[in-house]
Amino acid sequence: MIPLETIRAHILDAVPDLPAVERPLGEAAGLATAVPVTADESVPPFANSAMDGYALRASDTEGASESSPAVLRVVGDLPAGRAPDMTVGPGEAVRIMTGAVVPDGADAVVMVEATESSGDEVRVGATAGVGDHIRSAGGDVAPGDRVLETGTTLGPAHIGVLASIGHSVVRVRRAARVGVLSTGDELEDAASPGVLEPGRIRDANRPMLLELLTRAGCDSVDLGIAGDDEELIVATLSEALESCDAVITSGGVSVGDYDYVKAALDRLGTLEWNQVAIKPAKPLAFGVVDGRPVFGLPGNPVSSLVSFELFARPALLQMAGHTRRFRPEVDAVAASDMPRRSDGKIHFDRVTLTTIEGSPHAERVGSQASNVLSATASADGFAVLPDGEGVRSGDPVRVMLIHAAANH
Secondary structure, three states: OEOHHHHHHHHHHHOOOOOEEEEEHHHOOOOEEOOOEEOOOOEOOOOEEOOOEEEEOHHHHOOOOOOOOEEEEEEEEEOOOOOOOOOOOOOEEEEEOOOOEOOOOOOEEEEHHHEEEEOOEEEEOOOOOOOOOEEOOOOOEOOOOEEEOOOOEOOHHHHHHHHHOOOOEEEEEOOOEEEEEEEOOOEEOOOOOOOOOOOOEEOOHHHHHHHHHHHOOOEEEEEEEEOOOHHHHHHHHHHHHHHOOEEEEEOOOOOOOOOHHHHHHHHHOOOEEEEEOEEOOOEEEEEEEOOEEEEEEOOOHHHHHHHHHHHHHHHHHHHOOOOOOOOOEEEEEEOOOEEOOOOOOEEEEEEEEEEEOOEEEEEEOOOOOOOOHHHHHOOOEEEEEOOOOEEOOOOEEEEEEOOOOOOO
């Protein structure tokens, strides 16, 4: 058996990078930057008020209080969006709105709640300090600041930052286009009407994998179901490899399976048929055909999901330029015993997480059999159990979260 990290590192070394493209901001969310982004202008571009209130000279309010306010002459109004046409002199103030340019001569803003206006005068019942409630030019971003590193997954805040510095387009890696094929004579589409005939089962893997790809930011392509027919599998995969950046199959990679999938994949290129030291998801096929990765995942649904999370997902994210490729992990406390036998493998047990006294506690959920997908549906993550006897209730345990965002 091959250690998990060995095969994962091999896969990540083998997959190619997808091309960089220009995308308008409205189409860039979820993609990864292909180059660093540097600001060439200030944000904000001018000193502005952080409050509705009065722009004034701080020295004019020295010693002011509610019982002994400073009385200043109001010489104008400044709404946001208008350039000031006045200067604040000694004993003067300008009524100012949030976001408005601070006029020359003023070095502080007093919030309106600390003032009382009467005609062209304002009573200021607080002592102001220089710079109070003023947002300086470039206080957020200055020219030359690097605002995004290469490989940043663009979220709403990143899009906002790019817009604020005048970048209407951004250079990113395009999303991977990935085909998904289920194989096996026993499979029936989820939409097939009526009662299943004996020996038939509905295909859960393909809908699951397609959704996992969507959540990983990939463009998924449904290749349907191929029965145990080598020529059909070869034809389907050959066509997919002409239009997809990668292909995922499920089924037909375990020892003892009919060898239609293996024979078909071997005709397309050189693939490796691995036995990985993990449970579930020990069998894995992987290869690169004409620059396009092909992942042969196990047929049991939980094994297929685990194999995707550990191998396919990180590789596809790396192809698309993301620096955050792996699911986040947290340290938790075992809420119950998680026994296992020593077999040379890392076990991934489905668990739910509950916060108790500020710490996450992991509880095994449902059957751990590789065909029981329903337990995974209610799980928050996988407890990572190194080779040995498992963990006892109260012991620390590492948990890989499976509902966390992407590549984040």
